[in-house]
Amino acid sequence: MDVVDGEMKIEKEYDQGFRVEHEGDDHQGRLLDSSKIKKKKQKMATRCDQQYTTPSPPDLPIKFRKRIRALGGSDIALVIQKCLFKTDVSSVHNRLSIPFNQIRQTFLTPQATEFLNSGDNKKKCSEMEVMLIEPSLRRGTISLKKWEMKKAFGSATSMYVLVGQWNLVAWRNALREDETVQLWSFRINSNLCLALVKRKAKSNGYFVEF
Secondary structure, three states, rough: OOOOOOOOOOEEEEEEEEEEEEEEEEEEEEEHHHHHHHHHHHHHHHHHHHHHHHOOOOOOHHHHHHHHHHHOEEEEEEEEEOOOOHHOOOOOOOOEEEEEHHOOOOOHHHHHHHHHHHHOOOOOOOOEEEEOOOOOOOEEEEEEEEEEEEEOOOOOOEEEEOOOOOOHHHHHHHOOOOOOHHHHEEEOEEEEEEEEEEEEEEOOOOOOEE
């Protein structure tokens, strides 16, 4: 199937009292009220704290395990558990971010890591086509890339992103901002595959499947 290149769109970051908007290598800063920045950061922290304060992340639902086994999959591992941000479900951005500092365990082989590192972080950055099992259990393909998000201050932020068909995945599964999702990896004949699971927080801090 054809792969639609994911393009880096506008990201918003807050640092030292400035909002920085950038697309690729271009950026501009505008001064914001410090109280608004503080409230923004508090909101972001509050809505995501629950995924880090649980005793342990919930296991992969049985129906996903059965689906993976039926496909001959093995080596199941949790890659990331995160709450979805506005840019994760924006049709303009068309990507799911997987920040390096939130990845729970290595899911790429050294060869795959080297391949993704070989790109130039622009339209020609290297990508891998991988199988994706969606929350609906629908099976399709998605493109995996590595991006370096440049900041006005400090070093760049490294992340993997799912692009290409991501808008369709988000639409088909009614993904919304602030929802919690898990991304799991598994392998079929040594080939990397992924599974996306929607989660819902309970009052006791644990998560259940949607």
